[in-house]
Amino acid sequence: MxxxxxxxxxxxxxxxxxxxxxxxxxxxxxxxxxxxxxxxxxxxxxxxxxxxxxxxxxxxxxxxxxxxxxxxxxxxxxxxxxxxxxxxxxxxxxxxxxxxxxxxxxxxxxxxxxxxxxxxxxxxxxxxxxxxxxxxxxxxxxxxxxxxxxxxxxxxxxxxxxxxxxxxDKIYGVVIPRDLHYIRERARRRGDNSVSGLVAFLGKALNITPVIFGKGAEGKPVTKTRGFEPAVEKVMNYAVARVEAGLLTPYVSLSCGMSWDEIEALPGLQRLRDACRAHGVELLLSQMGITSTIYIGPGSLCLALAAEPHEFSDFQ
Structure with a gap:
């Protein structure tokens, strides 16, 4: 068959x-x-x-x-x-x-x-x-x-x-949107009002970057940082600690809406590579595709892994 x-x-x-x-x-x-x-x-x-x-x-x-x-x-x-x-x-x-x-x-x-x-x-x-x-x-x-x-x-x-x-139902996802205004406009055109204009304004005015975490596509902001790179550091810390604690399948999936030079410069990426290698996990690193980049905006990052029930804060 x-x-x-x-x-x-x-x-x-x-x-x-x-x-x-x-x-x-x-x-x-x-x-x-x-x-x-x-x-x-x-x-x-x-x-x-x-x-x-x-x-x-x-x-x-x-x-x-x-x-x-x-x-x-x-x-x-x-x-x-x-x-x-x-x-x-x-x-x-x-x-x-x-x-x-x-x-x-x-x-x-x-x-x-x-x-x-x-x-x-x-x-x-x-x-x-x-x-x-x-x-x-x-x-x-x-x-x-x-x-x-x-x-x-x-x-x-x-x-x-x-x-x-x-x-x-066992997959957890983390998303870092690069531009809340982009997401708000995309959502507005779809009739989705979940991203308010005030949140988008604050994100731009104060350089606040949210980290969205949850099972599958159902996530909520769990932390925020001043700037994109500190948010990436938090996500990498989470992924490394979760790999070390054990996964339900030997993969971590990471896609980034940016050039390969920008991807390679991400803070913490090498630590994640090293942790995956040490624990027999394959890092599925990809450039975010056209469809997903249009949806969430260029410069964004999405990470997924499968594990027992946990919270993002458990691995910070």
Whole structure:
């Protein structure tokens, strides 16, 4: 039984890791000013976006999920005759319609796949599941990496789905937004008033950077600093201490909406690398993709790991 893993463009994971394990990326459409792009996690295109400043303020940027019809066509063309079982993990359904559209597409694919498999000489049945990752960005990357480990255990499809869904509830995420005004404007256009104008004003006027922590995509500010680098230090301290205390899967996922030179200069990054190496943990370090950068803003940082219940303050 050949099992394939599908993630969407909001999933931040190193390109080399994705390529090595054959992840299929469900694209997202990005509208920037008067141009339209298809985000397939092409690292060259992503780097060009950063170099050209297309994700900076002053550019009107929005994302749009592929329609159910578009997803159906992709699955029929590139999935049903390549795999016997396909798992599609989407960004949290609370933040996007990708899960909904992929679920609709799955149902139509399951009703029509036979003719495509017959034409390709594949006589066996095909099955598919769409899973709400309950995560964003680096959290999706962590779940994808753990899912690959589960796939290597040759679990049956029902056990695999159960393990994935159970594990998703054990992922903790930390986000450092670089610009609260950017997030407020993006949220306002989506009809989300959770980031008030006053908070955005204070963040800008006083150079306050919040650290947002929680399970999956449900986080709240747990501390704040004067400036970005002290906030990064706190997140690195947390990650190092949590790695030393033990994790539920041997991965830490870290994505950053900045150039590679800026990523390498992050305070505490080498300490995190050293801690991961010492404890047999792989650091999944990636440049934040186009989709996730549009959502949370350039210069932001997102870290995810899986562990027993805890608070951010427990590891400071």
């Amino acid at each position: 050949k099992t394939g893993l599908i993630v969407d463009s909001a999933c931040d994971i190193p390109h080399e890791f994705s390529k090595e394990h054959g992840l299929f990326v469900l694209p997202v459409t990005a509208h920037i000013d008067d141009q339209t792009y298809t985000d397939t996690h092409d690292p060259k295109l992503t780097q060009e976006f950063y170099e050209q400043g297309l994700l900076e303020k002053g550019h009107h940027a929005e994302t749009e999920p592929f329609s159910a019809e578009q997803i159906h066509n992709l699955f029929m063309e590139q999935i049903v005759d390549h795999y016997d079982v396909a798992i599609c993990e989407t960004v949290t359904r609370a933040r996007s319609k990708i899960y909904e559209n992929a679920s609709v597409a799955m149902n139509t694919v399951l009703a029509e796949y036979r003719r495509k498999r017959d034409a390709a000489g594949e006589t066996g049945n095909f099955s598919m599941r769409v899973v709400d990752s309950k995560q964003i960005f680096a959290g999706q990357g962590l779940l994808a990496a753990h899912t690959i480990r589960l796939m290597q255990q040759n679990l049956d499809k029902n056990a695999l789905r159960h393990e994935i869904e159970t594990f998703a």
